[in-house]
Amino acid sequence: MTDWMIDPHLSASLDAWRESSRRAPRRHARERAHDAMLDVVVAASRRGPARSFFSLRPRFGHAGLIASTATIVAAASVAAAGWNAPPGSALFVVRAARQGVMLKLPGSNDATLHLEFAEQSLADARERINPAQSLTDASAELAAAFSELSSDQTSPLWARYRLDEATLVTDESELQTESPTPAPTSAPPEPTEDDHTPAGTKPAQGGGDGEESAGPTTSQGSPSPSGGGDDGGGGGDDGGGSSHSPGQSPPPDD
Amino acid sequence: MIFDETHRGGANLADTNRLTQAVEAAQRGEAHGWSALFERFYADVHAYALARLGDVTAAEDVTQDVFVAAVTSIKTLRDRREPAVQAWFLHICRHKVVDHIRRGSRQRGLGLEAQPPMGDPGAIAEMHLEADRVRTAMVELTEDQRDILVRRFVLDQSLEDVAATTRRSVGAVKSMQHRALESLRRALRPKRAA
Numbered sequence: 001m002t003d004w005m006i007d008p009h010l011s012a013s014l015d016a017w018r019e020s021s022r023r024a025p026r027r028h029a030r031e032r033a034h035d036a037m038l039d040v041v042v043a044a045s046r047r048g049p050a051r052s053f054f055s056l057r058p059r060f061g062h063a064g065l066i067a068s069t070a071t072i073v074a075a076a077s078v079a080a081a082g083w084n085a086p087p088g089s090a091l092f093v094v095r096a097a098r099q100g101v102m103l104k105l106p107g108s109n110d111a112t113l114h115l116e117f118a119e120q121s122l123a124d125a126r127e128r129i130n131p132a133q134s135l136t137d138a139s140a141e142l143a144a145a146f147s148e149l150s151s152d153q154t155s156p157l158w159a160r161y162r163l164d165e166a167t168l169v170t171d172e173s174e175l176q177t178e179s180p181t182p183a184p185t186s187a188p189p190e191p192t193e194d195d196h197t198p199a200g201t202k203p204a205q206g207g208g209d210g211e212e213s214a215g216p217t218t219s220q221g222s223p224s225p226s227g228g229g230d231d232g233g234g235g236g237d238d239g240g241g242s243s244h245s246p247g248q249s250p251p252p253d254d
Numbered sequence: 255m256i257f258d259e260t261h262r263g264g265a266n267l268a269d270t271n272r273l274t275q276a277v278e279a280a281q282r283g284e285a286h287g288w289s290a291l292f293e294r295f296y297a298d299v300h301a302y303a304l305a306r307l308g309d310v311t312a313a314e315d316v317t318q319d320v321f322v323a324a325v326t327s328i329k330t331l332r333d334r335r336e337p338a339v340q341a342w343f344l345h346i347c348r349h350k351v352v353d354h355i356r357r358g359s360r361q362r363g364l365g366l367e368a369q370p371p372m373g374d375p376g377a378i379a380e381m382h383l384e385a386d387r388v389r390t391a392m393v394e395l396t397e398d399q400r401d402i403l404v405r406r407f408v409l410d411q412s413l414e415d416v417a418a419t420t421r422r423s424v425g426a427v428k429s430m431q432h433r434a435l436e437s438l439r440r441a442l443r444p445k446r447a448a
Contacts, residue, residue, distance in 0.1 A: 013385075017389065020308075
């Protein structure tokens with residue numbers, strides 16, 4: 001079947017090609033192909049339905065299944081054991097990784113998470129699980145939470161933050177009382193009235209000289225959750241307001 | 255005869271049902287379904303392979319490979335209408351032909367010993383020689399062009415059938431066929447002149 005518009009020579013060539021290709025297949029080749037096909041059909045039906053990944057190699061299927069199951073169980077065990085591992089333990093990295101992942105999850109409230117982590121560390125310190133390290137962690141988490149808190153200080157998170165900060169200060173004081181060595185997050189050796197921010201935890205500096213504080217400051221004369229009133233509510237000679245930064249420890253009693 | 259126009263174009267409802275049942279049986283792994291598909295499509299696949307390879311033995315081997323391979327991939331066949339099933343077999347065949355050529359196992363020769371001559375032996379030999387020149391000239395074409403020429407001029411598929419089974423528009427098939435014929439004509443001309 002060639003188009004009448006095709007070049008006559010080409011048309012003749014195509015006709016020859018067609019006739020040559022339409023030769024009937026040889027009987028024995030046809031029977032051989034039919035038998036080969038049916039052999040595969042029978043073999044496929046003996047094998048049964050499609051095999052799963054682990055049954056592709058039956059000889060190694062069980063070993064692969066056991067190894068995979070063991071790996072999954074081991075990973076789950078490590079994750080479970082390290083979920084709330086105390087600071088200083090070998091599995092603390094799991095806890096740190098878990099916290100890092102939670103912080104990176106889209107839609108997570110970082111301020112809330114940092115407060116939760118700080119509270120966990122405070123709870124560890126209360127239970128005497130590596131208290132010095134736990135308080136250091138709590139201080140760092142509170143500093144991180146501070147940087148994430150909104151400017152609206154009437155927010156419930158601010159109240160929670162102040163409560164945790166007060167707890168931290170209290171615990172650090174207790175730790176200092178019990179131990180002759182200073183706690184890692186203890187206040188600077190010689191704090192002044194104007195500078196109550198401990199070293200290493202200064203997300204915001206309170207202003208001296210009457211400047212407004214960029215950080216969360218307690219208003220002058222208002223009760224300070226961390227100071228507990230010991231610092232007298234600020235009001236130094238320079239006229240600046242007292243400033244409280246996260247992790248702030250109370251000045252040592254004179 | 256498989257190339258009979260009335261048989262090809264007049265697939266009535268009973269034929270369609272039989273083919274659908276055969277495909278379903280084959281998908282369940284039942285031998286009778288496969289035998290029915292084999293009877294229906296073996297000649298088409300063999301013609302396609304022979305048109306491309308030009309060697310009877312190689313075409314028979316490739317055709318056998320096609321049906322063996324089809325057993326393992328029949329589950330993927332969703333459309334059970336005749337053109338779709340034929341296209342599916344030819345699709346496998348096309349890949350097997352390309353594999354065969356790549357392996358370099360193509361044997362030169364026209365396979366004249368494959369069948370006893372029916373008619374004038376001289377005329378038959380001349381026909382096979384001319385056919386072999388066409389196959390040689392088709393080296394100048396693209397794989398898609400070769401595929402379309404086989405479907406149109408050996409399997410006698412309509413433009414619409416080719417378009418449907420190769421997922422192209424009729425215009426695209428027409429255009430590709432035109433370019434293929436033009437390339438083939440140019441490739442054959444110097445040989446004729448010589």
